[in-house]
Amino acid sequence: MVRNLFRPSYGGNRNFTLMYTLGDLMVSSDDDMRPYGLIENSPESLLPGEISRGKLIHGEKNGYTRKAFDILQSFRDVLGRPASEAPENYERGELLRDTSMDLETNTSIGFQRENSLYLQDGKIGRSAIVKIAQTFRTGTNDIDAVDFVSMFIEDKDRSDIDALNDRYVLVNFRPCITTMNWRMDCGVGGYDNTIGLPPFFPTRLRFEDYIYRLWIQNSTHSAAHVDSVQTHIKNNYMRAPLASELFNESICTLLKKKIKNTLGKATDFGISFDYDGSITLADGEEMLSTAQRLHADVLTAANDAHSEDRKLALRAFAQNLHRTFYDFEPDFFRQNVSRIVDDEISLIKSSLELWPTLLEIVYFRKNVNELPIRRVRPNVIVQVPRRATEATPEKIIGRVANEVVGT
Template identity: 70%
Template structure:
């Protein structure tokens, strides 16, 4: 069986810092004897591009490095809009690909159409924090990890062959999975409700357990992901709890703990409620659904729903990576909490009203309405958290700590509209209605956009720029995986 060409993509809006990520993964590929073109998909403004692109140009790589920034994206969008021949659809297309977590990833889906894609966020690194004395996993236990204080001993960095771990499983049938892969219906997390991706409360240790169930031998592994260390996949409320329990901490945004894996093993499942798109790979041979085009940061939730259809499977591969929480250009913690509160509502509403799942999307009946009970539940939860912050303020042993907690409590109040029920309900209703309308419209037009791009790529390249400066001697595999459409600079046809 010949493996599909594989792209490695790094979506970013932090062009200033992305060169370090590129070099880290390029070096991992070189040491592992792997070769893959690296694509940087940049959400920066033209001003930021002009200021920081020279930093990327000075990046040294052994693999080919390509850049898709504001100019290349505009060429792509203009071409799509021209082919649609309906100016009323221009705004919808631009919203699908607007600068955002999901919009940037929708570009990666279009550029990797017909291939396999492995994606890493710009604050990921190709090594894992592994405990020095790994413990044996229990029956059906897939991984175990724990939060420890920064600077604590007892763990080391361990690197893995990231690309090969994806090549071993991505796009293959379950029957072709390596023999060390466990098989089951889905994973459960002792610290999270994975169906809604919400925390069950701050836990300093957690385990993933494989739930027994039949997995079709002919099911194709359409998506896979590594395990993750460093910053664990926890909610904003958990970050706030970490801030509250650390009596010496004065900055709510700083993270004084990191997540270490005790042990893990690969598995393949029929469902995947534990999607982590920051360390994921995709079989994009025939097209995939779009990430939700939303600013609410639940873009990848569509894949948790979409992967449930018969004939598809998901995998956790035999490698792990580290997330380094980068607060540069990141929303404040209180804003993240509001975002997650609204996202939790949307996830539950969409999941419980699913009416269809097809090859490139989903359909649901939720109309975007928010009841008084919905908004009140959200407010009650944040009020309880606010009370915990105030109690910690009263117990603070220093003026600096007391001021930090008081400031954060005030920020929570402002962010949640001063806890005024009617004002909060009105604003949440407006946000949710706008997002649901956009998601519905985007899902309808997405298959048409895939057709346009599929035929375009069959004869022409998509707009991209090959980064020339600082490129080290390229090492190509014996059988090159470079598709014909990649060129140094391509401009959409007029």
């Protein structure tokens, strides 16, 4: 169980960092983020209640510039502070609504080239502490795998489904604080970890941060979108194929709904929910019908494609989608999804029970000694033997240890 909580994966890396930063503030960044924002050259005024507005433009078009922000300072301005101490330029409200996303699951409601975030009115307690915060995002923004497919279908000149020719650019934005934050995506997130935080869901699926959207609804907590922008460039390195990403997101959407609908109370270091991991026949049918509609759209686009390369790419993706969703065979699909969901829910519930004990252990350990840290010198060149017979793992590891650690 401990190994699953701290394994090097989506949620595991952040849980590891939560322990090492216990007692402090922390900022977590995905590896495909860039320290600048893409801002339109001619910003437009935002409407009343509008927090940000952005649009997708073709990568070869001009009209926007890279702009750097003092990211860490923007987090320091609000993290761990009462909402009443936030800078005056911060708007305040209950939650954010995205014109292109479902509120509670944060999943796409249909591909759109422009979107806005709107602040819903609501009161924030003056003493509500800002526990989580994030920057605004440009580049590929926070779009789902299904949106990547839609963009590929729309661009009839593309033949590589993994390449993205469009860039999401912000027209204008302003920071805000909310009592709830369904729009938290954790691309670059700041956390007030001074007394401890809940664990990210230790899951191989891509919804490890969803716990924070549920937990932050505690009236004594608040969340912020800070006065900074960063760019997300989707990195396909070590990512699953796009069809697998769609399957992943389909299960994530189901789990988000199930957990949210059975949510109990939020504690200081976690949440409780009553979902037992069961999948109904209607659940399976809904997931399959969505995938089948997309499959039909892809085949239609393949039939209409002008180039042979595009036809092949679309048909190959349709074949992968069909295979990934277990050939659209309802019983076989539901059986496999039930197994995956049951394993994930069991792991999440057990981890939530164990987490407070682990926090207590680390808290007292850090008061005596720092947790183990090994500093690695950068720019060290390790000579690897040329002959394959000499380049055994033991020899390579030994050389790395001698060169980097200095044994």
